[in-house]
Amino acid sequence: xxxxxxxxRNRRSSRRRGTSADSVKSKTPHLRTVRETSAGGxxxxxxxxxxxxxxxxxxxxxDRRGRLLWSLPKGHIEQGETTEQTAMRExxxxxxxxxxxxxxxxxxxxxxxxxxxxxxxxxxxxLMRSLGGELSDADIEVTEVAWVPLSExxxxxxxxxxxKLAEIAGQLIAEMGPSRVGETDAE
Numbered sequence: 001x002x003x004x005x006x007x008x009r010n011r012r013s014s015r016r017r018g019t020s021a022d023s024v025k026s027k028t029p030h031l032r033t034v035r036e037t038s039a040g041g042x043x044x045x046x047x048x049x050x051x052x053x054x055x056x057x058x059x060x061x062x063d064r065r066g067r068l069l070w071s072l073p074k075g076h077i078e079q080g081e082t083t084e085q086t087a088m089r090e091x092x093x094x095x096x097x098x099x100x101x102x103x104x105x106x107x108x109x110x111x112x113x114x115x116x117x118x119x120x121x122x123x124x125x126x127l128m129r130s131l132g133g134e135l136s137d138a139d140i141e142v143t144e145v146a147w148v149p150l151s152e153x154x155x156x157x158x159x160x161x162x163x164k165l166a167e168i169a170g171q172l173i174a175e176m177g178p179s180r181v182g183e184t185d186a187e
Contacts, residue, residue, distance in 0.1 A: 031118045038123045039086035040074025042169050043099035045130040045147060054173070056153060056166070057095040057135065060144035068143060069158035072165070074123050083124040091128060095145050096136030099128035102176075105168050108161040125162075127169045 046053045060068045073094035077086045084101045091099050105125040112119050135145045148156050150173075153166040 031113065031116060033118045033120065036076065036119055036121045037083075038074050038076050038090075038121065039083040039126070040072050040090050040123060041087040041099065041101070041126040041128040042072055042105065042166060043091045043095065043097050043128040043130050044150070044169070044173070045097075047102070047129045047173065051173075052149075052151070054150045055147040056150060056169075057091070057097045057130070058146055058148050058153075058156065059094050059137075059139075059142045060146070061141065062143045070146075070148070070156045071158055072125060072162050073142075074125070084126060087124070087126045087128065092133065094139045094142050095133075096138065097133040098131040100131055101126045102129050103127045103172050105165045105172075108165070110161075125165050127172055 043057045045055050045057070057073070058070045059073050060070050063069050073091045075086065075090035075093070077083060078089075081089070087101060088099055091097060103126065105127050107122055107124045109120065109122040112121070135147065137143065137145045150166070150170060154163050157163045157166060
């Protein structure tokens, strides 16, 4: 018997057993697709100072397998907020650090399934300068927070997309130089 004949026989026998793609598809519930938009940032302490002293505030969350995954703080945009305002609010809520936006780092978008929905999420990220505050993991969604040297972000951040944003942040900091990075929006 040829490979084509075996494949056809298998297809016919699977239909008889009720396991064809069509019957499986009809039993699978249709997932509603929703779009979500969030914002967050890489808040850096020491901007304008020596490059080897620059640190970023990261959050650690425990995943379903019990692993601590380090990432950038971020969250949902509230009604009436700009993405920049959301980024500053979320960084403060999740890390305890107040920051101001220095530059856009770009956006990440991804898909996931939760609670019977397919979610297409877009997250806008910003490079932010630390204005003060004290590290705090008071946010219920956060397991730990830490100041991490910029040179260690590539090995600490759990997600490749966020590691790429950290790389972009490093390039922006280098291009701007110490005098420009230290400026605030009010200056």
